[in-house]
Each structure stands twice: as C-alpha cells, then as structure tokens.
Amino acid sequence: MAGMTTTTLSTRDRIIRAAGKLFHAEGIRAVSVDAVAETAGLTKRTLYYHFRSKDDLIAAYLETRDQPNLLLFQRWFAETPGDTADKVEGIFRQLAASARHPKWKGCGFLRTSVELINLPGHPAIVAARAHKKRVEDWLCSVLEQDKPPEHARRLARQVILLLDGAFAVVLLHRDPGYMETAGEAAAELLRQ
C-alpha cells in the first residue's frame, strides 16, 4: 500500500512483494514456494538464491510490514480531529473501513503467528511480537502526554487488546461493526 514508487524493484523486493500478497491472501502454509516464485515471475531456484528457506522468506515478509503498518496507524491518529480518545477511535474507524473490502484478511502478524504456533522460536513470531510491542509502545508514549506513566501503559494495553480482538472477531464474523464497537470501548476507557 504505502511506499509505492515507479522505480523498478530489486529481485529480492519483488519476491517479498509476491510472497506478501499470497501469504496475506491465503495464509503461510497454504502457499507454496513455487506459487510465490511464479507470482514474482521467476523460478523457485532463483528465489532460493535470495532466501535461505521459506521460513526466512516468511520472516522477511513480516519485517517489511512492520514500519508501514505502524506509520499507517500514526497517520490515522494524526489525521483524526479531537482529543486523544477521539484520535484513537479514529484508528478503529479507518480499520473498519478497510475491513469492509471483501478481500480484507485481518492482521498478517497475528495470523502468521497463529499459523506458526508450533514453532515457538520462529523468526516470524519474533518479528510479530516486536511489531505488536512497537505499536503498544507508541500508543503508550502518546497517552503519557495526558496521563501518569503507569496508567498510560495499562490503557495502551487495553487499547491493544481491543484492537487485536477486533482483528480476530471481524475476521471470523466478517462484520466490521465489531471494529467500531471496539473503537467506542477504547474511547470510553480512555475517557475514564
């Protein structure tokens, strides 16, 4: 989504882009390395020249999603008028809008970590954890401008819980209304 340029992508980036598209649309285990290579327009052997294994590719896919995802949340926060609670609710509203697209598939970080649950130390799980922590820390730093630090941390976690809950529930029921409900709950908690 973000960072689209007209420059020709490096082979490595083309592979990651193809992998991301397929992994996000169908899941990690449902997508073969052959399929990624074909989507990227090259052979599997070339893919294996740029990545040691499928696991490496999965990790690289999540790592490239980290920063753009966080930036998107920050942009949505900044662009929503009102107080902090309104701005946080704005993130949920934007997510609800995204979730209305039939191709929306929830949070790639959560979904990947669920798929790889039987491989506890997997680099992709480490990347997912790091991303979620980064979002929580950013939220916490924002809330610290209104509230005492220990209260800010607790609230940030509660917002994150509502956010990830909404990802899961909306994905299951395919009802973006839950995303708005989660946003309202977050705003209520922030206004206590």
Add this chain to the structure above:
Amino acid sequence: MAGMTTTTLSTRDRIIRAAGKLFHAEGIRAVSVDAVAETAGLTKRTLYYHFRSKDDLIAAYLETRDQPNLLLFQRWFAETPGDTADKVEGIFRQLAASARHPKWKGCGFLRTSVELINLPGHPAIVAARAHKKRVEDWLCSVLEQDKPPEHARRLARQVILLLDGAFAVVLLHRDPGYMETAGEAAAELLRQ
C-alpha cells in the same frame, strides 16, 4: 478436559479425542491424518471409515468443544462472588490461570478459523462462528438482567472483543498479565 468418564470410548470418540489433542497442540495443517490415527491407536483406513475427510474431522473436533467450553465459562461466572462485573472478571482470571501452563495454546476456535481462512465456507469455520455467537448471546442474556437490551448487546460484544483480543495477545507474547488487564477493562466497561 471436561466430560472425562471411565466408560470405554467409542472408536469415533477416541478419534475425535486424539484429533483434538493434536490439533490443539500443533495446529490443523501441521497434523497429518496418519498422526491422528496413530495417536488414537488405529490405522488411517479405520479413521476414514468413521470420517469422510480430514475436513469432516476438523469440524467434528470443534463441534465437540462447543458445549464444554461454554459450560466452563458459565461455571467460572457462577462460581465467582460479587456483582456481574466481578463475575465476568472472574472468567478472565480463570483464563489467566490456565494460560500460565506452558502448554496453553489459546482458543482452538480462533486458531482453527485463522488456519482455514482461505476456505470461507468450511464447516469448521461455521462451527467456530456458531460457538463465538453462542458465548456472546449467553453473555448478553446475563447482562440483560442489569441493563436495557440494546446496551447489554453492546457490552457483551465489548467483553467478547476483550476476550478474543486477550487470547490472541497472550498467545503471541506468552504473558498472561494481558488476560488480567483485559478482565479489568471488561469490568470497568460494565460498571459505567
């Protein structure tokens, strides 16, 4: 967990039990039908005598988990002293206790539906949706004793969002503290 008896299980039930154990521990796609058959102490051919396909087995696994899971929540709610908010928080506390066991693997319904995201009409996804709706409806009916119906529905959804968010976040970070934080947030929302 629940419903353990000393009666000899039927072959079908032994298969479902073995499947449930493996699916929950390692995930749907990571477990082969051969592995399920071996764990159940019979051959794959026998398994296929009792189930038409692996997909059927997955659906059967989730369907057998529906009622015991709901009953567990209801028991935890009933056994916690205090007002409604306290009782709801009790559910989260009990879940936090479960999550401290290193083998805890989150919510099987959510995890299965994530793994099967690329098969939208899959019977297991239908079963997962039905289960989550049943929990929400039960919670809603409980809250209706204190609040007007439309308010009860909204609150039930917010509690569910926190619950499923906690499942996801605790599974990712392996920190049951989030479960307690979610419970506190739920209680706060219920006390508004």
Add this chain to the structure above:
DNA sequence: GGATGTATACTGACCAGTGAATATACACAC
C-alpha cells in the same frame, strides 16, 4: 451370508529444497 469394523499396502499429487549448468557484468591485464 450380510453388515460392521479394522488392517495392509498403495496411488497420485504436492512440496521444500538442491545440483549443475548457464548468463550477465564488471574487474583488471596486456
């Protein structure tokens, strides 16, 4: 002897990863 249940052994498809060869490009020598 028919219904029910179980076992052995197999098929066909798929899939992660590899071996060996080839193409491209830039270096430096002469």
Add this chain to the structure above:
DNA sequence: GTGTGTATATTCACTGGTCAGTATACATCC
C-alpha cells in the same frame, strides 16, 4: 579494445519425503 577471471544472478530438471485419500482383503458378529 580485446581477452580472461570472478561475482552475481538466473534457469531447468531433479530428489526425497509427506500427505490425503483409496483398493482390496480379512475378521467378527448377527
């Protein structure tokens, strides 16, 4: 500026293994 060496980058064809599902036959019970 032509030849030669070395890195990078890419391809085709293959292997070893796994897995869902099946053909067929054997047992047991009514």
